[in-house]
Structure formats: structure tokens, C-alpha cells
Amino acid sequence: MTDAAQSGVIVNVDDYPGGLNACLEAVLMVADRPQTADDLARVFGVGESDVESALASMAARYDEELRGFELRRTARGWQFANRAEFEPVVAAFVTDGQTARLSQAALEALAIIAYKQPVTRAQVAAIRGVNSDGVIRSLAVRGLVREEGVDPDSRAALLVTSGLFLEKMGIDSLDQLPSLAPFLPPSVAAAEA
Template sequence: MDVNTNAADRFPGGLGACLEAILMAAGEPQHAGDLARALGVDEKAVTGALERLQASYETAGHGFELRRTARGWRFASRVEFEPVVAAFVTDGQSVRLSQAAMETLAVIAYRQPVTRARVSSIRGVNCDGVVRSLLVRGLVREDGVDEESRASRLVTTDLFLEKMGVESLDDLPSLAPFLPEADEVLEEVAEDGVESR
């Protein structure tokens, strides 16, 4: 018997309703393949049902949405409601990353895999404490060892991608608009050379 043919009999309210129930109960994002295996249906059917649910929530104007992230599908508050939700959740407490943590995270995100020593060299300060904080928060992880220095290499996690609202590192914004033009750098180098004489 084909498990997909009797979906109406097997799933009260249909496949979409069952997926809603599972995602509401799940504490973590879920991949379509895992949901398909658990329900005994084709992954394409699950992906299609999730995409239809996503579109229906988008047009209905709810305060939540069904979001596909690097870690899987999950319910989340819509972006426009984040200030309201943050005010409720934090209730006046600051849970934001410090400036040092943001800078360190940016270096790791754009230079990964990278060692702690390299991150410290780029930032010009010792970053061990900040890196430990990012590791504890689950935004970065150690991934192998650098062949030359034998130091652990740091990379960002799927949680980092999720918090950034992107599916892959390729979706991160380009740094090019924030970098100085080559002419400006050459002028500064020339000026520094003249001043040092």
C-alpha cells in the first residue's frame, strides 16, 4: 500500500495540519526529510505542504510565519513584530552581543575557518574571552585543526545563520561597500611613509 495515497485517512486534518502540530511541539527547527521519515511520506510531499503553509501564512497577515532556515523549518515571529517580542521576552534586560563580540563574530563569519590567533591579530586585541562567549552561545564552533599552527579553527554555526536570517554563508551581505577604495588606502600609506621620516 502506498503511504501517500491514504494521507487523508492517516493524517487528521491533512498533512499540513499534522506538520503544523509537529512544528508547534518541536523545540528545534525540523528538516523536511526528518519530518517525511517520521510521517512515512515522501519528502517532496512534505516540502510542498510546508511551502503551501508558508505562503498561506504570508497572505493571511498573522504575527508569525513559517520560516525555512539552515537548521530546518520552524515557526517564528514576523520581522516587523520583533521589537514587540524582544520587549516582552527581555522585559528590559539587554541580551545583545557586545561590540567586541559583534566584531569577533564578523571576523569569523567572513574569514572562516580561522584560528583564534588570527581573529586576535585582525582585531588587534586578545579575543579568547569573546570567542568563549560565542562558543557558549552556540554562534561559533571549533572545526578541525589548522595544519600549520595546530590551533583549532573556528567557523559559524547553523544557529548563526538562523539568527542572521539567511540560509547559507553565500547570503551574507558583501563587505565591498564598507571597504575603502584602493586609492584611499594608497594615499594613507604614502602619508604615513612621509610622516615617519
């Protein structure tokens, strides 16, 4: 839920140039997580169906205009995202000049995602024993992991490695990842086999 929705503030969209569409764009552009049509409707004091219709129309218009971004509807709500075909461009920009190595925590989270994918943030945290949201966000910014789908039980976003991860690892598919068996205790290795 947005902060405005939680505080009960209602914005009159007719007071702003571009009306509802422009207000939706402005909010979704700065939102750090997907927003539901219900929450947006409450903030703007309009019907949920009006918000759904406006969002669907905007998404279609962005598709027609071949923008570098899209308005995506996910299980958790609506959000702006770069189009998948522009991932190499975005990754090159985000990582330009970054020579810093991954931290131990980031390497741990990346290994868990690589070997257990698809996996939720909560599952990564449970395996590591600590909250991993910050390191996962860092991995996503670097273009090494991405969200793909939702867990049917928890409705949480599923994390997978990206094409950039494979490229950086120098492999063509996840099947080429080295086996973990030599690093596991004998009892665990036997159970995994």
C-alpha cells in the same frame, strides 16, 4: 534529524485531526532547530514531495492571513519564526522586566559579533576559546543578535547584530562603533591598519 526520525518511529498522519498539515505544525512549533522535509517525511511515513508541498502551502497561507509569525525555509530546513516587522513587539515582551546586565561572556560574544559580523557561532567560539552557544542564545532571546543568511563554506548560520543592539548602544549604524585600535597590542593594531 528529529529524535523520532533517529529512532525509526513512524507516525500515521491520518490518525490525527488536520492530517499532515496539523502534524507538521505541531512538530515545527516545538522544534528547537529547523527541520528538513526529508526528516519530516521519514517520521510521518509520507513522500518528501508531499511534505515540501504542504509546507509551501502553509507558508503561503500564513503570508495571506497576515499572521505575526511565518513558516520560513532556511538552508538548514523549515522553522517557525516571528515576522521581522514584529521584532520590536517580541523584543519588548521578551525583555520586559529584565534588568539583569549581560554577563562578561555575553559581552565578549556580543563584541565579537558586532565587530566581525557576519560571523558563525563556530567563529565566535574560536575567538573566545570556549563554546558560546548559550550566551549567543541569550543574546538572541534579548533581541540583540539574530541570524541572517548562511556561510557559503560551512553552511552555518551567520550572526549579525539587530536594530535593538544599535538602539541600546545609542548609535545609528555600525560605522559609529568605537575603534578597537586603542585596545589592541601595537603589533596587532599595525597589522589591522
